[in-house]
Amino acid sequence: MIIPLLGLLLGIFIGLLSPFTIPIQYSTYMSIAILAALDSVFGGVRSSMENTFDIEIFISGFFANAALAAILTYIGDQLGVPIYYAAIFAFGVRLFQNFAIIRRYILAKMKKNSK
Amino acid sequence: MKKGLSAYYLFAIGIILGFFLTVQLKSDITSLGIITIPKLLALEKDVSNIEVEIENLNKSINELEQKLKEYETSLSESGSIYNSMMEEWKKIRNYAGLEKISGPGIIITMNDSKKEIGIMDNPELYVIHDIDVLEVVNELKAAGAEAISINGERILGTSNIECGGPIIIIDGKRHAAPFIIKAIGDPKVLEASILAPDSYIDLMEYTGIEIDVKKAENIVMDGYKAPLKLNYQKSIKEGESK
Numbered sequence: 001m002i003i004p005l006l007g008l009l010l011g012i013f014i015g016l017l018s019p020f021t022i023p024i025q026y027s028t029y030m031s032i033a034i035l036a037a038l039d040s041v042f043g044g045v046r047s048s049m050e051n052t053f054d055i056e057i058f059i060s061g062f063f064a065n066a067a068l069a070a071i072l073t074y075i076g077d078q079l080g081v082p083i084y085y086a087a088i089f090a091f092g093v094r095l096f097q098n099f100a101i102i103r104r105y106i107l108a109k110m111k112k113n114s115k
Numbered sequence: 116m117k118k119g120l121s122a123y124y125l126f127a128i129g130i131i132l133g134f135f136l137t138v139q140l141k142s143d144i145t146s147l148g149i150i151t152i153p154k155l156l157a158l159e160k161d162v163s164n165i166e167v168e169i170e171n172l173n174k175s176i177n178e179l180e181q182k183l184k185e186y187e188t189s190l191s192e193s194g195s196i197y198n199s200m201m202e203e204w205k206k207i208r209n210y211a212g213l214e215k216i217s218g219p220g221i222i223i224t225m226n227d228s229k230k231e232i233g234i235m236d237n238p239e240l241y242v243i244h245d246i247d248v249l250e251v252v253n254e255l256k257a258a259g260a261e262a263i264s265i266n267g268e269r270i271l272g273t274s275n276i277e278c279g280g281p282i283i284i285i286d287g288k289r290h291a292a293p294f295i296i297k298a299i300g301d302p303k304v305l306e307a308s309i310l311a312p313d314s315y316i317d318l319m320e321y322t323g324i325e326i327d328v329k330k331a332e333n334i335v336m337d338g339y340k341a342p343l344k345l346n347y348q349k350s351i352k353e354g355e356s357k
Contacts, residue, residue, distance in 0.1 A: 003122045003125050003126050003129070004125040004126065004128065004129035005129065006126065006129065007125065007126040007127065007128065007129020007130045007132075007133065008129040008130075008132055008133040009133065010129070010130050010133065011129060011130035011131060011132055011133020011134040011135075011136070011137070012133040012134075012136065012137045013133075014130065014133070014134050014137075015133060015134045015135075015136065015137025015138050015141065016137055016141070018134070018138070020138050021138065021141055021142040022138060022139060022142040023142075024142075027139065027142065030135060030138070030139045030142075031139065033135050034132065034135045034136055034139060037128055037131050037132035037135060038132060040128050041125065041128050041129060041132055044121060044124060044125045044128060045125060047121070048121035048122070048125065053121035055121075055124060058121075058124055059124070062128065
């Protein structure tokens with residue numbers, strides 16, 4: 001659990017130092033990318049806790065999910081319909097599910113330790 | 116071993132996530148939200164309002180440029196802008212109703228009803244009230260009257276017409292019926308609008324209030340005589356803030 005947090009801190013540090021900013025029309029793509037990354041982090045933490053972590057699934061999941069979300073956002077932009085809500089919804093639901101499972105693992109571990 | 120490997124990837128994804136987050140936050144993107152049709156219509160309205168404002172400002176630029184030209188011509192002709200300033204000053208005083216003026220217009224004479232009042236009738240309806248005079252004055256203004264006086268009392272933008280029991284009070288002075296309302300403007304337009312069906316005078320005539328409307332070629336009107344007092348307002352340079 002601590003390793004991704006360290007990565008997060010390092011990423012924030014790099015982000016603060018880097019000169020990049022996002023033009024306003026691409027901000028939805030960026031938020032989708034953030035969601036995809038968040039989803040991957042939670043998914044990765046969960047699978048590593050379950051000892052089912054698979055590099056291929058993890059990497060392909062991250063990029064393919066981000067790509068699909070970006071495509072949905074692009075199509076939605078062209079049609080004038082916010083289709084990227086579908087991606088937000090899917091990522092959001094999975095995020096909470098993964099988080100719930102992680103929580104259960106941590107609680108179970110704490111109970112074991114206290115016994 | 117598997118667990119150690121997963122840590123690297125999680126670390127990398129954490130870096131990516133943190134980087135994206137900070138870049139997004141740094142970009143200072145104001146939330147656009149979804150643009151719904153009501154929002155779109157409101158924005159369109161805003162745009163058209165601003166366009167109207169721009170047009171008005173352009174108009175005022177033209178007017179000011181014209182004024183500047185006037186000043187320049189008077190400066191080149193007579194060596195000073197005193198004359199054109201004087202003319203403008205006079206115009207403003209006329210507009211404010213401070214000068215004695217003359218011009219075509221109409222004269223309205225209003226008098227209380229001389230009808231026999233029955234027992235069941237409401238005597239209130241047969242005399243002229245402050246509100247009657249006020250309505251007539253407002254109708255004259257709406258018809259484009261440039262100057263209005265009541266019983267010789269010049270009506271300004273700040274004038275008030277109040278009820279004082281059997282009399283009415285105009286700018287603190289008492290006036291009794293008959294009321295002679297003079298208005299300078301286009302006589303035809305003033306008469307037509309004041310006598311139009313459903314106008315205030317048309318309604319008043321049902322109760323027998325005596326009203327006489329006359330067109331006049333040359334009405335002479337005194338300026339406002341009471342001292343001008345400004346206790347609260349101050350001049351400022353900037354435009355009105357909204």
